[in-house]
Amino acid sequence: MNAIYKKELKSYFCSPVTYTMIALFLLLISIFFYLGNLMSQDPNFGSTLQTGEYFLIFFAPIITMKLLAEEKKNKTEVLLLTSPASVVSIVLGKFFAAFTVFMIMVGITVIYPIILLFFGTLPTASIIGNYIGFIFMGALFLSIGLLASSLSDSQVLSAVVGIVSLFLLWFVGGIGESLGGVLGKILTWISPIYRYTSFANGLLKFSDIVFYLSMTGLLLYVTVVNTERKRWKQG
Amino acid sequence: MIEIKNLTKTYGQIKALDDISFEVNDGEVLGFLGLNGAGKTTTMNIITGFIPPTSGTVTVEGFDVMEKPEEVKKHIGYLPEHPPLYMDLTVREYLNFVAKLRKVEPDKIKANMEYALESVKILDVADRLIMNLSKGYKQRVGFAQALIGNPKILILDEPTVGLDPTQVIEIRSLISNLKKKHTIIFSSHILSEVSAVSSRIVIIDSGRIIAQGDTRSLSRSIGGKNLRVSILGPKSSVLSAIKNVYGVKSVELAEVHDDVCTFDIEQAENEDIRKALFYEMAKRSYPIYALKSLDDNLEDIFLGIVKRGGAKGGRS
Structure with missing residues (x-):
């Protein structure tokens, strides 16, 4: 796992795509920081971070799109799958590399609350809660992106599939609410956006943390199964 | 020691392999001869555990590929038809990555890499990015990759395709040198190439073995x-x-x-x-x-064998 993690991380930072992506993400966050915090004199950076979740719909699948699709396209998948390394360790290595890139993006945004600190007191609980929620949400989105990347050998296709899936997931809660009944309850229950609300309020609920972690784990497991199944099916 | 028994692989309606059986003994160089699409790559992909057979078994060093894939994979170095290279790594970084992937002990990685680099003579490009290497060098980097971890068995899928004549000769002499230390299966569609380095030949056509035997007698009987x-x-x-x-x-x-x-x-x-x-x-x-x-081209040989109903050495 370590070897794959290091290799992926290196290839991320050898690619201009990564730098462009990080820059674009920070540019967007900066704009909302300027409008939402500086202009409107609101010390709660958490609300800006909440807006940032929308960007994650695009950024997470773009981070992960190449991870498995490119291996297939360049026929390097053979090397990984004929080595004694297990598919689980391959998928985890790749996931954590993507997660590290994501954490670097998130890490840089810490500058903004620090800037705000010079002008007054901050709603610390809400900001920390938002960060924790943002990171869990990011991990979940990355695992969806990684699954999308395991579906084909085209990076563009995996990015599109990832973005569309995340869009649908975004609306699941709203649909559930309007539907009502058992189905509605289930839909609201699986909505990561609804789960996020308590983090935004500065509440750390154990059930929410378990939800994000287990959903991420489940999606990674599906990716592992899919990678193996493909091999079993058509070679 | 590799034992292949009644191997069959179907893709939907298409039968890529049809009841193939053969053995490769320790220290042997087996030439796997067939036209494009005959089933060479499919067989090799099954032996290395990349794809599963529809039916039949492959046993490597006593381990079944389906049951103990990780044990089998430890013993095999595989050079696929397209060398699996990461263009954004240098040769050394790439081999280091492969060594870790193959679970080579950390203190042995360096020696392993030097051995591989030296064997295929790529020390002079070891610190260059793979994407900047010529096709011949890329092929050799792929070859070096297969040597990492000093596997007992080497499986080489068309190692000389697309190389210029000097490189072909170099790869051939490389295989000859390696046969002292490894059991080798290598595939090709050129008879002279297979007979130059291998001790035994298996000829495959449309997913079936049409002839097998030791190189000298088979060459004589078919050419x-x-x-x-x-x-x-x-x-x-x-x-x-x-x-x-x-x-x-x-x-x-x-x-x-x-x-x-x-x-x-x-x-x-x-x-x-x-x-x-x-x-x-x-x-x-x-x-x-x-x-x-x-009779030195494969088409004629196949025609000849089919006409005669199998060459000496047995039809399976």
Whole structure:
């Protein structure tokens, strides 16, 4: 796992795509920081971070799109799958590399609350809660992106599939609410956006943390199964 | 030791492999010969555990590929048809990555890499990015990758395809050097290449083994029966002179060019007429300009084997 993690991380930072992506993400966050915090004199950076979740719909699948699709396209998948390394360790290595890139993006945004600190007191609980929620949400989105990347050998296709899936997931809660009944309850229950609300309020609920972690784990497991199944099916 | 028993692989309606069985003993170099699409790559992908067979078993060093894939993979170094290279790494970084992937012990990684780099003679490009290397070098990096971890078995899928003649010779001599330390299976669609380095040949066509046996007897039985000879002299007298040679079954005029007549000669079973032909022509002062075997391309060999209903060494 370590070897794959290091290799992926290196290839991320050898690619201009990564730098462009990080820059674009920070540019967007900066704009909302300027409008939402500086202009409107609101010390709660958490609300800006909440807006940032929308960007994650695009950024997470773009981070992960190449991870498995490119291996297939360049026929390097053979090397990984004929080595004694297990598919689980391959998928985890790749996931954590993507997660590290994501954490670097998130890490840089810490500058903004620090800037705000010079002008007054901050709603610390809400900001920390938002960060924790943002990171869990990011991990979940990355695992969806990684699954999308395991579906084909085209990076563009995996990015599109990832973005569309995340869009649908975004609306699941709203649909559930309007539907009502058992189905509605289930839909609201699986909505990561609804789960996020308590983090935004500065509440750390154990059930929410378990939800994000287990959903991420489940999606990674599906990716592992899919990678193996493909091999079993058509070679 | 590799044992392949009743291996079958189907893709939907298409049968890529049809009941293939053969063995590879320790220290042997097995040439796997077949046209493109015959099933060579499929067989190799199954042996290495990349794809599963539809039915049948593969046992490597006593471990079943389906049951203990990780044990099997430890013993095999695989060079697929397209070398699996990461273009954004340097050769050294790449080999280091492969070593970790293969779970080579950390203190042995360096020695392993040096051995691989030296064996395929790529020390001079070791610190260059793979994307900047020529095709021949890329192929050798792929080869080096297969040597990492010092696997007992090397499986090489068409290692010389797309290389220039000097590189082909280098790869061949490399295989010859490696056979002292490794059991090797390598595939090719060129008979002369397979017979040059391997001790045993398996010929596969449309997913079935059509002949197998040791190189010398198989080459003799499948090749060299028909000759094409170019001789300077008047065509009718040369023709009658050839007919005079012992062992000639039939002879046919192919073309005449500047008084050089070219004939296709069919030899009788188990006869080699070349020596007799030479002395006969020398006696009559008709110089031989060229003499070659007509059976050195695979299509002819396949046709020959199919016509004869399997070559010596057994049809499976």
